[in-house]
Amino acid sequence: MSEPVRLHILITTLPGRGREQVDAFERLAPLVRAEEGCLQYDLHRVSGDPDRFVLVEQWSSRAALAAHEVTAHMIEADAASPAFRAGPAEVIELAPDPVA
Template sequence: MSQPIKLIVLVAALPGRGAEQIAAFEALAPLVRAEDGCLQYDLHRVADDPDRFALVERWASEEALAAHDAAPHMVTADAANKAFRAGPAEVVRLVDAPVS
């Protein structure tokens, strides 16, 4: 059995357009959370910058993440995000740190 996939996705909106990022997330989140294998999908705003965000994602498997990336609502959202994003998102894949 594969380990869950954990991601932090760092997103920057164009100056003054953070509210558009939040609105886009609010529309997309129910669709993503309903996907098979979605364990977590939460957006957080950076404390001192209303236009920067961290999206926390957890997926049950590589297959679930691949299906998510190819889902029609994600393809549509990725295209629409270009209107208010400062650039591409930075995806950081996490692994558990060994506990001593």
Template structure:
């Protein structure tokens, strides 16, 4: 059985600040994707709303995700994101696919 972790994260930028979210992600993504255990790290825009996004993250294990959360680039990103985000991101951890 896999202990893979999948997260779906809802992000809302302040009005007119969606472009800042995109720029921040473009800088951060290569660093995160290079981390051990990162299987997916993709930002998607919400159709019809320039200030809403969904981030899909997949990690090989809970340990890989825990290590990700304390990397210097994530700590810096967490400190910077309130300058353009309307609220903290809403994180949903998905369970195994019961329909497969």
């Protein structure tokens, strides 16, 4: 059985454009959460900064994550995000086991 994949994705929007990130997430989240293998898909604003976010994702397997990345809704979202994001998101994959 394959290990779950946990991601923290750091997102910074252009100054004053954080609301556009929230709106995009609110449209996208129900579609992503309905995908096979999606265990978690949550956006958190960084405290004190309305233009910085952390997207927390967990997928049941690498195959589920790979399938997610090529869905029509993700391709569309990725194409639209440069309009309000300050740059590419930073994807951090967490190790499978927590540090004691």
